[in-house]
Amino acid sequence: MPAGLLGIEDLTREEVQSILDRARDFQPRGLRKLDLLRGRMVVNLFFEASTRTRTSFEIAAKRLGADTISITAQASSVSKGESLVDTLNTLAAMRPDAIIMRHAASGAPHFLQRHLETPIVNAGDGTHEHPTQALLDARTILDRGKALEGLRVAIIGDIAHSRVARSNVYLLSKFGAQIVLCGPASLLPAELKQIAPGITLTTDMREAICEADVIMMLRVQLERQYESAFPASEYFQFYGLRLEHLELARPNVIVMHPGPINRGREISSEVADSQRSVILSQVENGVAVRMAVLERVLGGVTN
Amino acid sequence: MALLIKNGRVIDPASGHDGIADVWIEGGLIRGVGDDLTPAGVEIFDATGLIVAPGFIDMHVHLREPGFEHAETIETGSRAAAAGGFTSICPMPNTSPVNDNATVTSYIIEKARAHAIVKVWPIGAITKGSAGEELAAIGSMKNAGAVAISDDGRPVMNARVMRRAMEFARSLGIPVIDHCEDLHLSAGGDMHEGLESVRLGLRGIPACSEDVMVARDILLAEVTGARYHVAHISSRHAAEMVAFAKARGLAVSAEATPHHLALADADIQPYDSNFKMKPPLRSRCDVGAVAEGLINGAIDAIATDHAPHAGSEKMQEFEKCPFGIIGLETAIGVVLETMVHSGKIGLMRMVELFTTGPAKILGLDSLENMKRGTLAPGAAADVTIFSTDREWTYDVNKSASKSRNSPFDGRRFKGGPVATVVNGRVVWQVQ
Numbered sequence: 246m247p248a249g250l251l252g253i254e255d256l257t258r259e260e261v262q263s264i265l266d267r268a269r270d271f272q273p274r275g276l277r278k279l280d281l282l283r284g285r286m287v288v289n290l291f292f293e294a295s296t297r298t299r300t301s302f303e304i305a306a307k308r309l310g311a312d313t314i315s316i317t318a319q320a321s322s323v324s325k326g327e328s329l330v331d332t333l334n335t336l337a338a339m340r341p342d343a344i345i346m347r348h349a350a351s352g353a354p355h356f357l358q359r360h361l362e363t364p365i366v367n368a369g370d371g372t373h374e375h376p377t378q379a380l381l382d383a384r385t386i387l388d389r390g391k392a393l394e395g396l397r398v399a400i401i402g403d404i405a406h407s408r409v410a411r412s413n414v415y416l417l418s419k420f421g422a423q424i425v426l427c428g429p430a431s432l433l434p435a436e437l438k439q440i441a442p443g444i445t446l447t448t449d450m451r452e453a454i455c456e457a458d459v460i461m462m463l464r465v466q467l468e469r470q471y472e473s474a475f476p477a478s479e480y481f482q483f484y485g486l487r488l489e490h491l492e493l494a495r496p497n498v499i500v501m502h503p504g505p506i507n508r509g510r511e512i513s514s515e516v517a518d519s520q521r522s523v524i525l526s527q528v529e530n531g532v533a534v535r536m537a538v539l540e541r542v543l544g545g546v547t548n
Numbered sequence: 549m550a551l552l553i554k555n556g557r558v559i560d561p562a563s564g565h566d567g568i569a570d571v572w573i574e575g576g577l578i579r580g581v582g583d584d585l586t587p588a589g590v591e592i593f594d595a596t597g598l599i600v601a602p603g604f605i606d607m608h609v610h611l612r613e614p615g616f617e618h619a620e621t622i623e624t625g626s627r628a629a630a631a632g633g634f635t636s637i638c639p640m641p642n643t644s645p646v647n648d649n650a651t652v653t654s655y656i657i658e659k660a661r662a663h664a665i666v667k668v669w670p671i672g673a674i675t676k677g678s679a680g681e682e683l684a685a686i687g688s689m690k691n692a693g694a695v696a697i698s699d700d701g702r703p704v705m706n707a708r709v710m711r712r713a714m715e716f717a718r719s720l721g722i723p724v725i726d727h728c729e730d731l732h733l734s735a736g737g738d739m740h741e742g743l744e745s746v747r748l749g750l751r752g753i754p755a756c757s758e759d760v761m762v763a764r765d766i767l768l769a770e771v772t773g774a775r776y777h778v779a780h781i782s783s784r785h786a787a788e789m790v791a792f793a794k795a796r797g798l799a800v801s802a803e804a805t806p807h808h809l810a811l812a813d814a815d816i817q818p819y820d821s822n823f824k825m826k827p828p829l830r831s832r833c834d835v836g837a838v839a840e841g842l843i844n845g846a847i848d849a850i851a852t853d854h855a856p857h858a859g860s861e862k863m864q865e866f867e868k869c870p871f872g873i874i875g876l877e878t879a880i881g882v883v884l885e886t887m888v889h890s891g892k893i894g895l896m897r898m899v900e901l902f903t904t905g906p907a908k909i910l911g912l913d914s915l916e917n918m919k920r921g922t923l924a925p926g927a928a929a930d931v932t933i934f935s936t937d938r939e940w941t942y943d944v945n946k947s948a949s950k951s952r953n954s955p956f957d958g959r960r961f962k963g964g965p966v967a968t969v970v971n972g973r974v975v976w977q978v979q
Binding site: 254328329330348350351352353355356359360370371372373374405408411434436437439440 | 741742743745746747748749750751752818819820860864865866867868
């Protein structure tokens with residue numbers, strides 16, 4: 246199978262570490278364009294609306310000197326009823342060096358990778374994984390001088406439907422972090438405890454935040470649910486992060502969010518704009534981490 | 549035409565016979581089973597080293613005709629059945645149009661008479677269009693040849709409608725088969741709800757969506773006195789409830805599929821839709837409970853739920869793919885592997901699950917003539933000849949079915965079908 250990047254679950258700790266280390270080299274100190282991937286062609290194929298991830302991948306590829314093409318589902322033949330396999334086969338026949346793909350169906354890139362030579366980088370599949378998000382989150386935590394081992398991380402929100410949560414759980418667990426998953430009971434299946442070592446579950450947000458080094462808030466994705474699994478009007482009251490919560494955490498706690506944030510739904514404006522928030526560092530690291538991923542997927546082979 | 553199947557190990561659960569014998573067939577009927585039969589002018593089939601059993605009955609298949617002939621036809625489905633050792637198959641009514649009236653029932657029977665190489669016993673719908681509201685023309689379908697009623701795949705959610713159906717079916721003497729799934733609990737689900745669904749980020753179909761319907765139906769069966777049959781049972785609690793119902797003396801029965809014996813949710817090749825069916829592959833604990841049900845008698849029959857889908861339908865995002873896999877050709881191999889070679893049941897019990905089990909549920913064992921599921925003299929000359937040790941590999945691309953959606957492609961089996969005899973004629977023989 247071609248060496249794309251489908252998920253964090255399949256990577257070893259060493260592989261994750263090497264991506265994180267390499268990402269440091271790409272953090273925007275000098276910010277000059279490199280030519281590590283000159284002559285390589287990367288296709289950005291987004292079947293689901295996304296501004297930040299798509300832009301971030303595109304900038305990462307361009308900074309490495311690769312050529313990029315971005316296709317969104319609305320503008321492609323998908324809207325004319327073409328099947329996913331046919332779309333991908335058509336693209337692959339044009340011989341890109343990698344396909345970066347976002348899709349609303351869990352496992353869509355995994356299914357395609359079985360039928361395709363071109364390596365696929367998963368930019369988020371349904372409610373499954375979002376590997377580069379977890380990598381950029383880890384890079385951001387490390388940049389704050391925190392070690393992942395023994396780190397207490399609270400992940401709060403709609404865990405059941407979050408690809409960000411899954412990828413972060415797999416990554417943090419590989420490094421021995423203590424992970425507390427927290428959300429309304431209907432969005433917190435008991436089986437989550439077994440998907441990786443070091444996980445505890447709670448429906449009590451205060452308990453989750455207590456002594457936390459890192460608080461990761463998730464976007465509440467009402468569009469992913471068949472029906473309201475929780476009274477929407479009560480969400481902020483029970484699971485919205487407010488300034489008073491931060492006092493329960495460790496003094497130098499950081500607050501993360503994969504964006505886009507819903508102010509007043511899962512996070513208050515005061516917290517989002519506070520000193521503790523590292524949301525913009527996450528965005529910045531997105532480019533560096535994706536450069537490291539693209540180099541890993543595309544590098545080493547010359548035409 | 550006369551045929552003598554010589555020197556096989558004849559296993560006939562209806563009579564309890566298990567031993568080397570010859571089976572003499574003439575005029576489409578069983579003439580007799582005995583030692584060293586030497587009738588004159590018969591064709592000889594040497595069954596030395598093989599098992600000779602009454603023709604296997606698969607009481608749960610989808611033949612897709614009329615309406616979905618791109619995926620399967622009555623003819624191709626019957627060929628797959630013969631290649632799997634089945635002599636009788638019962639197609640579910642979810643065709644287009646739905647088999648909810650005597651015209652469609654007769655169409656299927658006529659089509660089968662002309663093109664099928666095994667016997668086809670249609671199952672009619674419970675409600676019109678299987679929409680779950682108004683009862684279908686159950687009486688006239690029965691008169692046209694339907695052997696049971698079911699809204700397979702689209703279970704009757706309204707308990708009052710189900711009760712009425714059971715009352716009416718009881719008066720007609722035909723069983724009600726339910727695909728037990730509470731559609732509200734399972735809504736949007738793609739696979740069994742558990743650790744694997746959470747890990748793969750796929751929406752779950754909880755075991756309780758099956759259990760609550762089995763519980764409801766058993767209570768209704770008690771109220772109505774109907775003969776009630778649970779299709780493709782897959783959960784521990786459902787199996788336990790069927791055992792409970794039997795202990796209470798209710799006319800309740802159940803079938804299990806080979807794939808629910810062989811595979812658990814943890815065996816799913818991630819996002820491969822050849823592992824996607826309803827009910828879904830459940831936990832190891834449920835797999836064990838289904839096997840246990842076959843051992844202790846809670847479950848009466850094995851049925852494949854053969855569900856062909858065209859390749860393009862299964863080559864999609866997992867959540868978009870239709871549910872179902874083909875299973876006729878692999879059934880004997882899978883059941884030998886999971887139940888017999890593993891020592892869980894003996895060959896007699898295995899044959900029973902494929903013959904007298906389903907025959908009794910459908911009343912095929914008490915037809916006035918041409919009884920099925922037995923080798924008794926005068927019964928229809930339907931015979932399944934299989935091996936318990938021949939090694940072979942399933943190649944789905946060589947399937948007689950029109951479809952290719954099997955999780956068992958490439959699987960190596962020890963033992964499988966060798967020849968299939970329908971009405972005294974060898975309709976299929978292994979190459």
